[in-house]
Amino acid sequence: MADRSFQTVSTAVDPTAVRQPIDDVDEIVRTTAGQLLEVLARLKSQGYAQLTDVGGVDYLERSPRFDVVYHLTALPTRASGVADVGRPKRARVLCGVDDGAAVPSAVRLWPNADWPEREVFDLFGITFGDHPDLRRIQMPADWEGHPLRKDYPLRGPARDRTPRPPFANKENVGSRVPPTGEVAERLRQEIFERMRGERSGESEATS
C-alpha cells in the first residue's frame, strides 16, 4: 500500500523547496532576476543548446511571488544520429520574481524565447526587460488583467455573462477542499461513524 504519510501534510507554500527524489532534470539552479542572464549564458556555454521551455508559476503567499521557469536541453547542434544524441542532460532554472519586477529577456541567447516570454507577460504580467516586441500573445489586445494569476477569478471578472446554475459553484481562488454540500457531508459523516463503529466492534486484526 502507498505510504499514507503525505495524505495529511499541510499545503506547502513553496513546493519547489521540497526536493522530491525524482530524476527528471539533472541540474536545478535557483537565481534572481539579477544574475539570470549570466546563469543562462553559463549553462548555454556548458552545452545546453536548446531552450526547451519558458513558463511562469504564481505562488500567491511566497516572498518572490512568481517563478519564471526555464528548461534547457543539451542537444547537439549538428546532424547527429541516435547514438550521438544519447541521453541529453536537462537543466531547470527557477528565477524568483516579485509582482511588478522585470526579468531580463533571453531572446539574445535563444531566438525561440520570444513567444513564451510574451505569453508569460500576457498571462502573468511579468515584464521582460529588453524584449523586442512585448505585447499580448494569447488574450485580445484590449484585455485587462493577467488570467493565470492566482487572484484572477476563473470565470473572468467582466465576462460573467451566463448566470451560474447553483450546483456549479466552484471555488477558484487558492485551493481548498471543495464544498461538497450538506447531502455529501451527511453521507461522509455516516460512513465514518459506521467505520468507527465497525472497527471498535470487531477485533483490530481485520482492518
Add this chain to the structure above:
Amino acid sequence: MTPYAEVATFILVALLLALVLNILPGLMARNRYRATPAKNEAYECGVPQTSSITSRFPIRFYLIAMLFVIFDVEAASFYPWAVQMHAQTLGNAHLDEAASYLSWAAQMRALHMFFLGEMVVFIVVLAIGYAYVWKRGGFTWR
C-alpha cells in the same frame, strides 16, 4: 437567308438570356435583408481590411496577364482551324467546278497543304514572340 441572320439571332438570344437572368433574381428576391456595415466591407479572412487596395499593383501582374492573353488566344484559335480543316477535307461540292482540271484527290491535298501552311506560319510567328519573352525573363516572377 443570308448567313448573317443566324449570327444575328445567336447574338439576340444571348443578350435576351443575359437580361432575363439578371433581372429575374432581382425581382424574385425581396430586399428584406438590410445589409449590415460589415457585409459591405471586403472579406479578408474575418478581420477588418488591413490595407487599402488602391495602392499600385506591381507591374509583374500586368505582364503575366498580357502574356496569358496572347498565348491563350493562340491556343484557342487552334479549335476553329482544326474543325474547319476537318470539314474542308470531307468534301465540298462547290469546289468541283472551279478547279476541274485537278483530280478530286489532288484538290483535297492542295487545300490541305494550304490550311496547314497557314497555321504553321501562325505558330512560327508566335513562337518567335515566345522565345523573345523567355529570353528577356518575362516568365520568371522575381
Add this chain to the structure above:
Amino acid sequence: MSNLPEWIAGAGNRPDLDPTAVLTPEPPEVVARGDDEMVLSMGPQHPSTHGVLQVVLGIDGEEVVRAEPEIGYLHTGIEKTAENLFWNQALTVIDRMDYLGPLTNDFAFCLGVERLLRITDRIPRRAQQIRVMFAELTRITSHCIWLGTHAIDLGAISPFFYAVDLRENILDLIEAASGARMNMTYFRVGGVNGDLPDGWLERLDALIAKFPGRMRDLRDLLQKNPIWTDREIGVGIISAAEAVAWGLTGPALRASGVAYDLRKAYPYSTYDEYEFDVPTRTEGDSYARFLVRLDEMEEAMRIVQQVRKKLDPGPVMVDDPTISLPPKPSIGISMESLIHHFKLVSEGFRVPPGDVYAAVEGPRGEVGYYIVSNGENRPWRVRTRPASFYNLQALKKIAAGNLIADVVVMIGSLDPVFGEVDR
C-alpha cells in the same frame, strides 16, 4: 451596428442577451499600413492555415517581405481550468489540447503525476504496454490528418480520402477500447481506464495486416509526384543549428538532421524493450519533413506489432485504492472500497508537494508538462511545453523572402495544432 435586421437583434433563441453588447471591440490594426508594401491578413479563417492562425503578410506582389504570425484565437485557458479540477479530472481538459494526438497530453501528464506520487515503478506492465500501443496508434492517425490536409493545401484531394480512410480504421479500434473516437481520456493516473475488450487483438491483427498496403498507397500518391516534389523540395529550409536554436522538436528537428527522439533519449513506459529506428534526414526542407513523417508512421506500426506480441496479461490499473477507483462490483460488497470510491470521487487523491517535468514524444515533438503540486488534491500549476508552439514560431524565420504559396507549404509541413499552440 445599430441597423440590424430585427431577427438578429433578438439573437434568435437568447432574447435575454443583446448580442452587440457582448462583443469585445474589433481587434485593433495589427500592422500599420505601409504605403508601398501591401499588407494582407492570411487570417484566422483561412483554408490552409490548419486552424485559427493569422499570418499578417507584408507582400510585394507575390513575394512575402514580412510575415508576422498572430496566435491566441483559440486560447481556452486550459491551464487555469486544470488548476481548479482534481488531478484525475484535469485529464479531461488537458486531453483537449492537442486534439490530433489526444493521448499524448494524457501520457505526459500521467507520467508526471505518477512520478510525484512515486508509483512509476508500480504501474502494471500491461498498462504501460497498452499506453505505448495507443500512443503509437494516435501518432499514425495524427500523421494521417496532417498528410490529408497538407495535400489539400497543395491541391491534391485524393490523398485526403486515403489518409482519412486509414484513420477511420484505427479510430474504430481506439473507440472499441476507450469508448470515444477523439478526446477519449483513456490514460488515467496509475494506468489505463479499462482493459482491452475481447476480440480487440484480432481486429488489431487485421489492421496490422492491412497497413503496409495502405502505406504503399499513400506513398505512391505523393512521394514521386513531380508537382509535389517541385512544391516541397527546397521550401522552408532549416539547418540543424537553427532548428535547435529555435526550439524545434519532433519530425521538424529530425528532418534537419538531429535524431532527438524522447522515446530513445529518455525511454519511458517500456519503450526501451522494442527496437525501432528514428527516421532522420539532413536537408531540413518541407520534403524532408514529409518523408520523415511517412517513415515514422511505418515505425509506429512496427512498435505496435512488437507490443502486440509481447502483451502481458494482468491488471491495467495500479492496485492502490487511494489512487485508482476500486472495481465497481466490489463497492456493493466491501465497505473499504465504498469509502475509497467515495473519497476519490468527492475529494480526489492528494499528491505530495513538489514539482516535476515529464515529457513525451508526441506526433509533433516533445510535449512536456511542468507540474507543481502543493500537497492538495488539485494541481497548483500545470505548465505545458507545447511542441507546435515552438515549431510554429520557426515560421517567423523561414517565411520571409518566399512566395505566398510557399508560406502555405511551410505551415503545412510544420504541422501546428492550435489547441496546443493557444492552450
Add this chain to the structure above:
Amino acid sequence: MSANQLFLAKLDEAARWAQSSSVWPLTMGLACCAIEMMVIPAPQYDISRIGSEVFRSSPRQADLMIVSGRVSHKMAPIVRRLYEQMAEPKWVISMGACASSGGVFDNYAILQGVDQVIPVDVYVPGCPPTPDGLIYAINLIQQQIRTGGRGGILARA
C-alpha cells in the same frame, strides 16, 4: 387561391427544394470538432450524398456556417463578422458542447455559447459529436429549409 398565388407557391417550393439539396458549408474549423467536421466529406460518411460536400472557404458563397469548436473571446468578433458577410438566407449549426454552451471550459477565455454572438439554428451535442451526429444536424437544416422558415422566395425573414 388565385393562379398567381399557386404559381408563386410552386416556384417557392421549387426554390426551397433547390436550396435544401445544396447547402454549402463554410470552412471554419476552430478546434477538435473541426477534425470530425473534416471527416464528413470523406468516403466513410460522404455528405455529397446530401449535396453539402462543397466546403466554401469564403463566406460570400456559403449558406451554412458550422461553428465547429470552442469560440474564444478573441475569435468572437471574427465569427460575428464572418456570419454577417455570408449571403442570406443563411443557417448556423453550433457543433459540439463548446460552441453550444462553453462545454467543459467554463472560464475567462471561452464564450459560453456561440449563440451570444450569432443566432443558431441547430445545436449538435457531443464533445466532439460523431460525424453522423453532424450529418443528422445538416439533415435537420434541410428539413427546416423545406418546411418553411428562411429560404425560398416568399418567406418574410
